[in-house]
Amino acid sequence: MPEGYKYNRVLLKLSGEALMGQNGYGIDPSVIDALAEEIKEVVNDGVQIAITVGGGNIFRGVAGSANGMDRAQADYIGMLATVMNALALQDGLQRHGVESRVQSAIEMHQVAETYIRLRAIRHMEKGRVVIFAAGTGNPYFTTDTTAALRACEIGADCMMKATKVDGIYTADPVKDPNAVKYDKVSYLEVLTKELNVMDAAAISLCKDNKMPLLVFDLTVHGNIRRALKGENVGTLVY
Numbered sequence: 001m002p003e004g005y006k007y008n009r010v011l012l013k014l015s016g017e018a019l020m021g022q023n024g025y026g027i028d029p030s031v032i033d034a035l036a037e038e039i040k041e042v043v044n045d046g047v048q049i050a051i052t053v054g055g056g057n058i059f060r061g062v063a064g065s066a067n068g069m070d071r072a073q074a075d076y077i078g079m080l081a082t083v084m085n086a087l088a089l090q091d092g093l094q095r096h097g098v099e100s101r102v103q104s105a106i107e108m109h110q111v112a113e114t115y116i117r118l119r120a121i122r123h124m125e126k127g128r129v130v131i132f133a134a135g136t137g138n139p140y141f142t143t144d145t146t147a148a149l150r151a152c153e154i155g156a157d158c159m160m161k162a163t164k165v166d167g168i169y170t171a172d173p174v175k176d177p178n179a180v181k182y183d184k185v186s187y188l189e190v191l192t193k194e195l196n197v198m199d200a201a202a203i204s205l206c207k208d209n210k211m212p213l214l215v216f217d218l219t220v221h222g223n224i225r226r227a228l229k230g231e232n233v234g235t236l237v238y
């Protein structure tokens with residue numbers, strides 16, 4: 001365990017939205033830079049990091065199918081969107097001197113390695129950040145479910161879901177002024193109270209495999225390190 005840290009190996013889930021910053025679409029290079037800087041610090045301290053990226057800043061299958069597209073076809077477009085984000089993130093990490101590898105669940109040899117579990121683990125052991133792209137490779141899934149799956153596969157100590165709010169609330173804090181933030185909440189409570197965290201498949205996967213899930217605010221600089229050190233940022237789902 002790196003000195004002063006609570007976790008040795010983590011899976012960080014970055015939504016596409018997180019990468020678009022204040023823009024309504026696409027990738028904000030300043031967000032990528034800030035992220036890369038934060039990741040560099042913790043990787044240099046010896047923390048092993050894998051990242052699952054979303055694609056909602058570019059394309060979501062559900063939105064495509066609502067506009068009349070075939071759902072599976074639309075989902076494949078969504079998966080390709082996550083590859084674009086993964087490559088942008090890799091570029092940012094590279095520019096900040098962080099070694100990384102993109103592993104895609106859909107084969108595309110020219111731009112990314114294919115996902116191989118043991119190879120991903122080996123990369124992390126060598127201090128490389130592994131970026132998982134193309135979701136699970138299957139339509140009808142989300143990148144939250146992918147993140148939960150990969151966290152279990154690589155033996156992560158924790159899955160960290162980066163959001164724009166500082167944790168999980170009893171109700172939507174934007175709509176309900178009486179909403180209270182949880183420091184800790186069980187998976188079961190998240191499921192039964194339908195707390196808006198991740199889709200049920202992702203939560204169930206974490207629950208069944210006792211994968212701790214930390215939901216935290218990525219927009220506060222330094223939160224990745226604080227979360228990794230076990231400081232009380234966000235909400236822990238256990």
Ligand code: UDP
Nearest residue numbers: 016054055056060061075078135136141143
């Ligand atoms: N997707 C998919 N299978 C997966 C992961 C993702 O089909 O295993 C597609 C799906 O269309 C989804 C899109 O990729 O809408 C982008 O992923 P997601 O919506 O999870 O991204 P985020 O909300 O995290 O930005």
